[in-house]
Amino acid sequence: MVENSVKYSNLEESPEFSKLEVRNLDVYYKSRRILKQINFSANKGEFIGLIGANGSGKTTLLKAVVRILKPEDGCILFDGKNIIRMSTKEIAKNIAVVPQSISINFDFTVEEIVLMGRTPYINSHEKIDDIKIAAQSMKHTNTYHLKDRLITEISGGELQRVVIARALAQEPRILLLDEPTSHLDLKYQIEILELLKSFSRKGLIIIAVIHDLNMAAYYCDKILLLKTGAISSIGSPQQVLTANNIGHAFGIEVQIENNPLKNFLFVFPKLKT
């Protein structure tokens, strides 16, 4: 196990095969049906953008994938294995989450926080391998220089990268991120998305909730548009981000400009004035 973990911590060598399949997923919160018959699959190296209006079920979908919420109907398969039958540790070794709002009020150092990503692999004390893997993750996210700083004293953009480093330290095959760029300025947004893109090129499956449609269009391989708990459309950015689809899902009129030469798409709301 240790051998294996050191090997692909540096993202050079991911397993040949990893796949996430979501089949006929229905999730309820109390008696309210939040997700309706969700069907999609994600393959190795795919960067999927999850978009949709507030309350359309994006976060719920992410929570279902890591089993924080249990589906009423349907199933989620990881490499063909139903996640309901996987242990909490096994899930944590394969699927990592970067949550929406992060606040850590305790004076842990950055390195200690990143080491917590090793939790599924260790019992009570970290070993040298764990420290190495944590260091690798920090280097990948450009946070290694912060390692002795206190987590309570770094900036929002740095914190976001530290939490991504923690997720990488889990050595996952799937990385789920809930609005990883929402609280960041433009520079950090691009930095984070570039980072995620590079991870996906190394084989990680990335599913991220992204509010900025233009960023999603530019960085994601596939876009999944949710409307009131159901998939309204799924496919390449060009296929999904049409004026019609967006108008339908968000209830606003938009103009789309397509620049096929630069593979660039620009969504702009039609303003009244």
Add this chain to the structure above:
Amino acid sequence: MIIAIAIGSTNISPEVVTKILLYEFISIDKTWNPSYEVIIKDIRLPRALLGALVGAALSAAGCAMQGLLKNPMADPYIIGISSGAAVGASLAFLLFLPVQIISFALAAISIFVVYSISKVGSKVLVDTLLLSGIAVGSFFGAITYFIIYISGTPHQVIFWLMGGLWTADWEKVKISAIMILFGIFMIYKQGWNLNVMLLGEEQAFNLGINAEQVKRYVLIFASFITAAAVSVSGIIGFVGLIIPHFMRILVGPDHRILLPSSTLAGAIFLVFSDTLARVIMQPVELPVGIITALFGAPFFIYLLRKRRKNFHG
């Protein structure tokens, strides 16, 4: 420790204390007054040991509770243990039953009640846990006062409520040593998990920790050692609240270091406080609970002023 044993209404020099303590293990000439030996072995030593155990238990439990509930105001009594134990003690005094056993039992019952109230399905909700702790606490508090009110001789109960170690004897030391050391050891094993739990339950779950299981485990053992402590010492306040805070500032939030250092500091602090309690108004002895609060409260306020941001802004 030796000095704490040495000081008292009969002052015995630390040197003699050391000799008496070592006499069991190595041969030293008996040069001391034989009554000293009785005072040391049968009164002061068990009392100091019990103080150390109780201090260790309260401090470790407080530390675990604060981490688990992510609440700076959490102490070992927060989920109603003390009030349950108080009902037990007052009943025991009223009906001449063994205080230790009855108060332990009632403490256990109160934890069970609080725990059951806050359990929804398989989950324990932290906010509900705190609130139901307060509610059950005041309910049991009312019962205690009722019992005190109807009993003719309330003094014993009131002394008990203030917390003290004057009932220490070897038997109590043995029983509580087994319970407390075992409980503390079990909590230590959760050090890493407690660290991760500080990130929040969902994140802990994403990192492969069965949050509900850890919560249940820590609650049970923290309550267990608290009940063991309270049943021999009454309600000694502030140790379980300030010592973990103080140590968190000194050694940081890593429970693998914080728990042992809080345990040690709690033990030292209570032995020290108890020594003061014995001598400060000689020959009258004060309940040690008064000393801990008298020292603890101002010190805590000082810490609050100094390090506001340390624990939740």
